[in-house]
Amino acid sequence: MGVLNNSLPDIGPVRAVDSAIGWGRKSSIWPMTFGIACCAIEMMAVYAATFDLDRFGAGVPRATPRQSDLIIVPGTVNAKMAVRVKRLYDQMSEPRYVIAMGACVCGGGPYVKWGYNTVKGVHKIIPVDIFVPGCPPRPEALMDGILKLREKVGRNQVFARQAQTAADMDGRYAAAK
Amino acid sequence: MEALEMYTVDPNDDVYTEELKLNLGPQHPSTHGVLRVELKVDGEIITASRCDIGYLHRCAEKIGENVTYLQFTPYTDRMDYLASMNNNLAWSLTVEKLLGVEAPERAQWIRVIVAELNRIASHLIAFGTYGIDIGANTPFFYAFRERESIMALLERPSGARMLYNYVHPGGVAHDIEDGWLEDVLAFCDEFEMRWKEYNTLLSHNAIFIGRTANIGVIPKDMALDYGLTGPVLRASGVSWDLRRDVPYLAPYDDLEFDVPVGEGTHGTLGDCWDRYWVRMREMMESIRIIRQACPRVPAGPFMDKAMNRMYKTPLKPEPGEAYMRCENPRGELGFYVVAEGGTSPIRCRTRAPSFCNLSVLDALLPGTMIADGVAIIGSLDIVLGEVDR
Amino acid sequence: MNETDIHSKLAGAVVSGVGALDESAKDPFVVVDPGSLVPAVTFLKNDADCRMEMLNCVTAVEREDCIEVVYHLSSVTHRHSLTLKTRVERPAGGTHESWIPEVPSVAALYASADWHEREQWDLLGVRFTDHPDHRRILLPEEWIGHPLRKDYVYPHEHGGMPLDLDAVPLYERDEATPSEPAAPRPSGTPLVQPPNPNSDRPDAGGVAPADSDGDLRSIKPGSNDGGGH
Ligand code: SF4
Numbered sequence: 001m002g003v004l005n006n007s008l009p010d011i012g013p014v015r016a017v018d019s020a021i022g023w024g025r026k027s028s029i030w031p032m033t034f035g036i037a038c039c040a041i042e043m044m045a046v047y048a049a050t051f052d053l054d055r056f057g058a059g060v061p062r063a064t065p066r067q068s069d070l071i072i073v074p075g076t077v078n079a080k081m082a083v084r085v086k087r088l089y090d091q092m093s094e095p096r097y098v099i100a101m102g103a104c105v106c107g108g109g110p111y112v113k114w115g116y117n118t119v120k121g122v123h124k125i126i127p128v129d130i131f132v133p134g135c136p137p138r139p140e141a142l143m144d145g146i147l148k149l150r151e152k153v154g155r156n157q158v159f160a161r162q163a164q165t166a167a168d169m170d171g172r173y174a175a176a177k
Numbered sequence: 178m179e180a181l182e183m184y185t186v187d188p189n190d191d192v193y194t195e196e197l198k199l200n201l202g203p204q205h206p207s208t209h210g211v212l213r214v215e216l217k218v219d220g221e222i223i224t225a226s227r228c229d230i231g232y233l234h235r236c237a238e239k240i241g242e243n244v245t246y247l248q249f250t251p252y253t254d255r256m257d258y259l260a261s262m263n264n265n266l267a268w269s270l271t272v273e274k275l276l277g278v279e280a281p282e283r284a285q286w287i288r289v290i291v292a293e294l295n296r297i298a299s300h301l302i303a304f305g306t307y308g309i310d311i312g313a314n315t316p317f318f319y320a321f322r323e324r325e326s327i328m329a330l331l332e333r334p335s336g337a338r339m340l341y342n343y344v345h346p347g348g349v350a351h352d353i354e355d356g357w358l359e360d361v362l363a364f365c366d367e368f369e370m371r372w373k374e375y376n377t378l379l380s381h382n383a384i385f386i387g388r389t390a391n392i393g394v395i396p397k398d399m400a401l402d403y404g405l406t407g408p409v410l411r412a413s414g415v416s417w418d419l420r421r422d423v424p425y426l427a428p429y430d431d432l433e434f435d436v437p438v439g440e441g442t443h444g445t446l447g448d449c450w451d452r453y454w455v456r457m458r459e460m461m462e463s464i465r466i467i468r469q470a471c472p473r474v475p476a477g478p479f480m481d482k483a484m485n486r487m488y489k490t491p492l493k494p495e496p497g498e499a500y501m502r503c504e505n506p507r508g509e510l511g512f513y514v515v516a517e518g519g520t521s522p523i524r525c526r527t528r529a530p531s532f533c534n535l536s537v538l539d540a541l542l543p544g545t546m547i548a549d550g551v552a553i554i555g556s557l558d559i560v561l562g563e564v565d566r
Numbered sequence: 567m568n569e570t571d572i573h574s575k576l577a578g579a580v581v582s583g584v585g586a587l588d589e590s591a592k593d594p595f596v597v598v599d600p601g602s603l604v605p606a607v608t609f610l611k612n613d614a615d616c617r618m619e620m621l622n623c624v625t626a627v628e629r630e631d632c633i634e635v636v637y638h639l640s641s642v643t644h645r646h647s648l649t650l651k652t653r654v655e656r657p658a659g660g661t662h663e664s665w666i667p668e669v670p671s672v673a674a675l676y677a678s679a680d681w682h683e684r685e686q687w688d689l690l691g692v693r694f695t696d697h698p699d700h701r702r703i704l705l706p707e708e709w710i711g712h713p714l715r716k717d718y719v720y721p722h723e724h725g726g727m728p729l730d731l732d733a734v735p736l737y738e739r740d741e742a743t744p745s746e747p748a749a750p751r752p753s754g755t756p757l758v759q760p761p762n763p764n765s766d767r768p769d770a771g772g773v774a775p776a777d778s779d780g781d782l783r784s785i786k787p788g789s790n791d792g793g794g795h
Binding site: 044050138 | 203204211231232233235236239240243244255258259302317318321322324325328338339340562
């Protein structure tokens with residue numbers, strides 16, 4: 001929505017439009033088909049019949065980063081893979097979200113001490129929105145992570161002006177005082 | 178290469194094809210993880226291929242040299258994460274061989290049951306994802322439904338859903354609860370019905386057979402040369418199963434089961450359909466084994482008394498080395514451990530079945546269509562966690 | 567046949583360089599000279615009584631005084647197996663990292679040896695002469711060192727990707743100094759937590775909680791906002 005992004009005053013009608021857009025976005029999150037390691041199998045279990053992620057509108061994995069809003073990073077990222085993960089993330093279009101699934105991508109997991117080529121957490125490479133720890137996290141945990149992400153997506157402001165930088169926030173903070 | 182000749186156009190014609198380099202993976206829905214294959218294609222025909230692995234290399238062998246023998250068990254879970262029980266089992270047997278101890282009888286029978294359950298779960302994933310590779314999405318949901326039942330069963334003794342860390346050197350970590358064996362038997366009955374359903378869904382589907390029969394043929398000699406094991410080797414007509422030929426657990430001697438081999442039902446021996454069908458039949462053999470084993474689980478300790486101290490003081494085997502191999506769902510999993518008296522080995526080598534099975538890919542792909550390449554990769558049923566370790 | 571029979575056949579066929587069978591080991595093994603490795607393996611593969619069709623595993627082991635390469639061979643026809651070893655002594659005063667032992671490749675005999683030998687080269691730095699495709703297999707081609715050597719030093723970074731637990735995330739780094747100085751790392755560097763701009767963002771128009779002042783300041787302008795616009 002280009003130039004209008006975050007340019008309108010933060011008033012009731014604008015926020016109503018924003019929340020409508022947020023509702024639309026959060027109800028159709030399209031994750032990317034992307035599996036790395038053990039956690040990917042639990043992620044597949046979440047898509048499958050028993051847990052059925054489709055109930056939350058996020059059950060249609062897209063095969064390409066260009067069509068997806070969400071990248072779930074399920075599994076250990078090593079030096080060779082990190083370059084690819086970063087490139088995949090860069091290829092996604094805004095708004096984009098990242099869920100770090102599993103102990104490995106949250107901070108190194110079992111490979112933190114002796115792993116000579118593992119990246120100790122995917123947040124070293126790309127910014128992460130939701131961390132889902134566990135090794136592997138139970139499907140319920142991943143679903144909880146996705147529900148949390150839905151809340152976050154719904155809160156985002158599209159048109160209404162929002163504090164973006166530390167300076168803006170400081171100004172607002174001072175004004176509120 | 179016949180297909181290639183059929184499609185090659187006269188260079189003097191003004192319609193001609195050019196070679197194209199194509200990268201398959203590491204993020205690709207049908208490479209079963211993070212496998213990357215560099216392909217040279219001429220139109221739809223693959224002319225050369227080169228596998229690039231290592232996108233999931235997690236330093237398991239280095240870790241093995243730094244942690245104690247017991248601590249390494251959970252890392253074996255994470256190698257072939259679809260068959261954790263079997264990996265635990267292979268590692269525990271290796272350590273037991275190194276120490277010269279044997280697990281109590283009850284533990285051995287429990288090990289057989291959990292290993293076979295996990296074999297079914299692993300083959301179910303192979304079945305479900307192979308359907309997706311070929312373009313049939315439905316089997317995936319059916320396969321995961323039954324897999325969830327197995328997960329629930331295995332969760333009860335081990336406490337974990339997927340990476341169990343249950344079979345320990347000297348026995349199993351916890352005893353099974355009352356009524357568990359009955360539930361396992363009930364699952365067997367249910368599964369038998371489901372299995373027939375799978376066959377109507379996928380196995381005998383004409384399109385599926387058309388996509389897999391006569392594709393990716395691995396002759397017997399080639400299979401042995403590349404060190405292929407497991408269903409991939411058996412589909413090529415070699416009747417070789419470590420459970421029967423080099424029994425590593427005492428109960429396997431007493432149990433009756435067949436070793437399914439490929440028969441070339443829908444075309445050449447050793448094609449993709451044969452590999453698929455060997456796996457399907459193996460599931461039923463596992464059910465047969467479980468049915469026989471459940472009533473025979475004896476009473477007694479589930480963990481070697483003397484080994485119990487390993488939870489407090491790390492094990493210290495005498496200097497020596499041991500190579501132990503087990504029949505995993507994907508083939509022969511071997512651990513080669515060299516001890517020099519410390520609490521951790523100086524070398525902890527894993528002979529991963531997927532690693533060897535994947536090495537044949539570069540020889541299979543040239544001359545096939547790209548879509549068939551996907552069918553071939555799926556039929557090898559690799560787990561990248563184990564290829565790279 | 568058991569290992570003793572195979573060994574006696576092997577010692578009879580390959581003229582020199584075949585050592586005695588170590589029967590005390592859990593898996594009895596034969597040590598051969600690197601020079602006689604290829605003839606010995608050729609014999610074991612082709613002899614009608616041995617018929618070792620399958621090379622299960624190739625392992626390199628670094629010991630105090632030598633590097634050992636271990637071959638596990640087995641026969642599907644006769645259902646027996648044998649462990650074959652070859653040793654390269656460490657030269658006196660030879661440092662670990664710079665010393666690359668050389669062993670002849672058996673990739674021409676067994677296709678499975680191809681990848682196994684590449685892996686041993688990659689992780690342990692054993693060069694297999696006459697190998698058809700002597701590249702690294704698991705680690706990136708430009709990786710330095712062979713990680714399974716005992717004196718391997720862990721890297722801090724590879725190809726711009728941080729490998730340290732306390733590394734600064736890529737998107738947090740200043741443009742002027744794109745990569746952090748890798749070594750030596752000062753001890754006690756604080757663990758840098760990834761800031762999460764969106765989740766900390768107060769509701770528009772709302773009052774920021776007083777104690778989050780410090781957090782707000784840590785968000786740099788231009789750092790990536792997870793989304794929302
Ligand atoms: S967190 Fe655990 S289960 Fe997930 S990828 Fe890492 S090791 Fe595997």
